Amino acid sequence: MNTSWTPLKRAVALALCGAALAIAPAHGAEQAPPPPAKAATALPQVLPGDDFFTYANGDWLARTEIPADRSSWGAFAEMAETTNARIVKLIEAALADKALGGEPRKVADYYAAFMDEAGIEAKGVVPLKPVLARIDAIKDRAALTRALGASLRADVDPLNSTNFQTENLFGLWVTQGLSDPDHNTPYLLQGGLGMPDRAYYLTDSARMAELRTKYQQHIAAILKLAGYGDTDARAARVMALETRIAQSHATREDSADVLKANNTWSAQDFAAKAPGLDWRAFFKAARLGGAGRFIVWHPGAVTGIAKLVGSTDVATWKDFLAFHQVNHFAAMLPKAFGDQKFEFAGKTLQGTPQQSLRWKRALAATNGAMDDAVGKMYVERYFPAENKVRLKQMVSNIIAAFGKRIDTLTWMAPATRAQAQEKLKTMYVGVGYPDRWTSYAGLKVVPGDALGNAMRAEQYHYAQQVAKLKQKVDKTAWAMPPQLVNAVNLPLQNAMNFPAAILQKPFFDAAASDGTNYGAIGSIIGHEISHSFDDQGAQFDAQGRLRDWWTKDDMAYFKQASEKLVQQFNGYKPFPDLAVNGQLTLSENLADLAGVAASYDAYKATFAGKAAPSDADRQFFMGYASAWQTKIREPALRQRVLTDGHAPAQYRTAIVRNLEPWYQAFNVQPGQALYLPPDQRVRVW
Structure with a gap:
């Protein structure tokens, strides 16, 4: 969790x-x-x-x-x-100390900015417009590839079985190699899902079917808040795309098998093993152009997702990117965005009746x-x-x-x-x-x-x-x-x-x-x-x-x-x-x-x-x-x-x-x- x-x-x-x-x-x-x-x-x-x-x-x-x-x-x-x-008391004390500088000041300012609900509401969706403008500017598959690469985040941990996938196209993990403990290596993992696991897309049960319906409605609601039109059709296309992505995903049990994950690909291998995506352009946009070798934890998913990049229309991918960007940052946007995200992720998925108070979310965001x-x-x-x-x-x-x-x-x-x-x-x-x-x-x-x-x-x-x-492996680094x-x-x-x-x-x-x-x-x-x-x-x-x-x-x-x-x-x-x-x-x-x-x-x-x-x-x-x-x-x-x-x-x-x-x-x-x-x-x- x-x-x-x-x-x-x-x-x-x-x-x-x-x-x-x-x-x-x-x-x-x-x-x-x-x-x-x-x-x-x-x-x-x-x-x-x-x-x-x-x-x-x-x-x-x-x-x-x-x-x-x-x-x-x-x-x-x-x-x-x-x-x-x-921690709240420490941050509040830092906020009150106007002469305070350094990292405690950054912590206090970050927390205060999140807490400024009135300021966030006054700005509306204006801070979001540059993000959406970059997505709207995508005209072809080359630009799409660059956008997908630029959206990569280092936010997965495959040896912790609660976090095998990410809403980004792929997950990135950087640590020492499985067979080479002396050098840090980029790991590429399956991603692209907004629900917790492939089972939510593929399991044939009344409960899962209901969750799929509500997730598609959530996609439409987020896109509507962001100013998009024809949101029901857009949401249907995003849902269909994520379902195809889920079909390529490994199960939780397979993801936990390290031996199945130990797949070393050279940067040149991707074109042959996972066609459909311009990997050179993708890695350049992701700032991984200098990496000569990768460990591909989920080769089936990487291959399947790359194929979808090449075969699914650019407009659908733009809707996919727009939804996930807005959904990801909903907590920092006007109240309606955060409320909508909680309605699905909190109430529907986890049964939580009430959203946590603003200061709780501010502290969690500052910690993050x-x-x-x-x-x-x-x-x-x-x-x-x-x-x-x-x-x-x-x-x-x-x-x-x-x-x-x-x-x-x-x-x-x-x-x-x-x-x-x-x-x-x-x-x-x-x-x-x-x-x-x-x-x-x-x-x-x-x-x-x-x-x-x-x-x-x-x-x-x-x-x-x-x-x-480009750094030495640090055996004492904390996780x-x-x-x-x-x-x-x-x-x-x-x-x-x-x-x-x-x-x-x-x-x-x-x-x-x-x-x-x-x-x-x-x-x-x-x-x-x-x-x-x-x-x-x-x-x-x-x-x-x-x-x-x-x-x-x-x-x-x-x-x-x-x-x-x-x-x-x-x-x-x-x-x-x-x-x-x-x-x-x-x-x-x-x-x-x-x-x-x-x-x-x-x-x-x-x-x-x-x-x-x-x-x-x-x-x-x-x-x-x-x-x-x-x-x-x-x-x-x-x-x-x-x-x-x-x-x-x-x-x-x-x-x-x-x-x-x-x-x-x-x-x-x-x-x-x-x-x-x-x-x-x-x-x-």
Whole structure:
């Protein structure tokens, strides 16, 4: 799931939770407000062995309602609200300090321009006219190609399964090569869809048919607001084009297969392998003319889309470009544009009844434009040095515990074990904030120019990404800003990031017991370590090179054990007509399982011969389950099940059914819903 973090700086990321993105809290408040309360209606008592998620979170579930401007609510959202409440105060203080300069001034001016609703309304569509004029000026396929190239943005992350495609014609990702970790390489991915996935265009069901109808109506409404005529016919043509694009797209499961993605094409290969598009002109317009090699993640889609560029009339492509440009920047345009976009993307797709308030959207947009500048302001004020020290120690303890688990694996050959230990030994761990901050010295922020600021910020980010092609690979580069409530494993860098914002209650509480902290943040740390050894991460060696470092027998066992977890999650059905996709969610499920196990081992090691509290194990597992407190609206849950690499929270909590200490801690017995006989419990790491 994505919110408003654009551009999303998560290259090479295997993320903890795609929904864990910060949304702004109550304006000017020091602490986040609670969600709307309702009279507590106690949920029926359940046994931990029947429903551990409800057992641990029943009181919270009974008293909590999802805020009207959210599609879901939970522990991640609460932390994000607290974080952004603090950030709002920092920005407001910067606005009040007229003598302030540098990046804090740019942050304040960007935020203020977005907040200036009256100024935006007064300008109307005037700021949009140069954008639309450039599209209207397209007269032939050569000009179309240049426009398509110029519209490319670096806004996809194929190793994070929540973001496999973009509304632009193609997605661009710049990072080190899969087989060449010493050089940065441009990756080209499928794009061109305004709905979340190909399934929304191609699935034959009443619900999807209704969504397609409403999306086409949304296209027409946006074009009408922008001043176009005959919008129903234009929308029909754009919808038909996107449907043909969707037919060329790879599935989510295929997109997650890195081996299928490792396709190196020279710049000259594109003409023969993907005819229909003047690739030389396209790459020149996209500022990629100097790139000699590309990794084509979705060759079928690239070929199919290029063919459509050559065969579909220019007028339809102009409508496609116009719609997506206006739709993309709707939040910076008069209120009617943002309201229309929310009507479809918020209400229709995710079931969110109410649009978030203006200041929340302003903060999200500012984060998207200058995330590191905002993050620097946050950590200087709100991330104590002692928290970083304590978290680093926890990381060290859990890495050590994971290493001991590797040493005890009876199924792993010595050669494979040595390679796995080398990955742990050389892993870079970033805690709190990056070693080097992104500079925004060259970004022009103009007071009162919301749309111009957004466009310049995107171009500035894109230029930074393209510039990486001439720079050395930075193994310590961060993929997340400090104010993001999330965590990430970077298999190509053999690195992990734990942003400052996730290192707070309820995941980390300096006053809480070790059991609670190891169950919550410790399991997240273990989760990210484990991503280096899940079905994707295990394909990369200690240097981040895509390489088979496993013996044949070891890999056979790993795949067999993984398949048991696939089948376990295939059995979960949040709706009668929709089941969890065990293959799509495998990476995250493997990481959850190994992460909880490694954190548990590290927690037990902290006693070092001392007597543990009688409820130590219960504290640990309750800390883990409480961290997954979540409520979600049905449309949003359906979207996540279809498109997200993370299983719904209640099933992630149930991963404990594979761990013997959980059975002992809660006296789980045969006949209870989560009980698994010992021979059916999955253990990989």
